[in-house]
């Protein structure tokens with residue numbers, strides 16, 4: 247017997263409809279590309295999103311068409327998430343930091359008909375315009391007066407397109423399983439792979455985000471996604487914030503710490519989301535200026551493992567707790583979030599915050615051995631991580647030769663780790679970065695974490711170097727704090743007290759900066775090349791793919 251409940255589809259547009267009706271006055275504050283702050287409410291966002299949907303329809307966009315988006319986080323870009331979905335189109339979020347070759351590949355592979363882009367990202371298309379096979383025009387997210395001179399043809403002004411468009415434009419009648427967003431992985435080698443999100447997966451992912459075991463947000467919160475919307479859907483924020491009626495603060499393109507800090511304090515941000523490198527830089531900024539973080543109570547971090555010392559300093563010095571999350575482009579946004587239980591002491595709480603956390607309802611995880619058998623949740627049995635659930639990819643977009651899931655339908659993540667008895671996941675490595683010494687795994691994440699805990703080290707990275715006797719050994723690359731003269735011997739002595747003797751790196755090299763990928767991960771491919779002269783085996787080692 248079927249239930250007798252109303253049959254409403256889970257659509258992205260339902261989220262902005264809700265925010266418009268219930269939290270219409272809640273602010274969206276944006277640092278514009280032009281510089282000044284812009285503020286309006288979710289009511290205005292919804293109205294303009296409907297106008298954009300109408301404008302797209304006038305341009306001939308039909309259900310299922312792809313529209314590219316290359317922009318920093320600000321209100322006009324937010325509107326396009328709802329406007330594109332509202333005409334049944336699929337918003338392909340483009341990472342503007344992609345190499346030209348990958349940019350061209352993804353736009354052509356997605357067959358984007360139009361590209362919405364802001365004045366800051368517009369120039370990336372100028373040199374490649376002739377190679378874009380399906381793009382009919384560029385819609386610049388600006389007022390006409392703010393569109394810079396450009397060699398691009400077929401330019402449309404976003405604000406002009408909205409003028410005269412229907413404020414009451416009815417959303418397209420979509421199925422909740424229809425595609426709504428497309429995002430490509432940011433592999434450092436090989437062609438990027440597309441993940442096609444559905445309305446349903448996006449809504450359920452955002453719902454998971456809002457629950458207390460996720461990020462846990464409500465209308466009293468002010469969220470600042472420093473993570474760009476092109477990185478894993480901005481971790482779900484474009485949908486979760488309006489769903490919760492939370493105030494939204496969008497930092498635009500200005501990623502300098504003083505600018506971000508000004509917004510956090512000036513706009514009373516309570517929760518900010520960014521990759522660990524941003525928080526490491528913010529701590530440097532706070533130490534240098536003696537400033538605090540205003541009303542900021544929590545940060546959410548992920549995309550790479552945050553050093554334990556970072557989590558500790560944020561909490562002890564600034565009263566800011568860390569929710570550490572794990573996810574990947576293939577999992578829409580986060581799957582797990584770390585939260586310590588009430589009543590444990592500081593050290594135990596820090597232990598839990600340092601893990602990648604527990605899955606929220608709607609997703610499942612497991613780690614498996616080399617034969618694919620699930621390993622026990624005992625806090626030590628390490629294997630490959632797999633994931634399954636409402637917002638996990640089942641296959642890559644138009645790439646049937648590259649399976650995303652195993653024979654049982656579980657996502658192959660390429661991450662290595664173990665799960666504790668309490669359900670908290672601990673990642674030890676990316677499969678391709680694993681260091682296998684004498685047949686035993688050494689966790690590069692744990693070593694990096696321990697090294698970054700040294701008071702004179704800002705950031706640390708560990709790569710494998712070939713070794714005659716042990717096959718591979720760890721090699722540490724570190725950035726010293728300004729003015730510090732800490733030596734390799736000092737760092738090794740520090741590590742000797744914190745890790746097993748056989749984990750100690752072969753050597754330590756100091757560098758002024760550790761390279762990062764466009765999504766904030768330590769770029770180990772670049773490091774292997776940079777330090778190849780330390781060991782000739784490195785440049786041609788087997789670990790040169792992402």
Ligand code: AMP
Pocket residue numbers: 431432478547548549550551552570571572573574575576602659660661673675676765
């Ligand atoms: P992306 O698709 O660019 O978001 O990258 C996903 C990958 O980032 C994952 O497969 C992990 O290797 C890594 N990653 C994401 N979150 C974390 C985390 N909290 N700790 C360690 N690695 C992470």
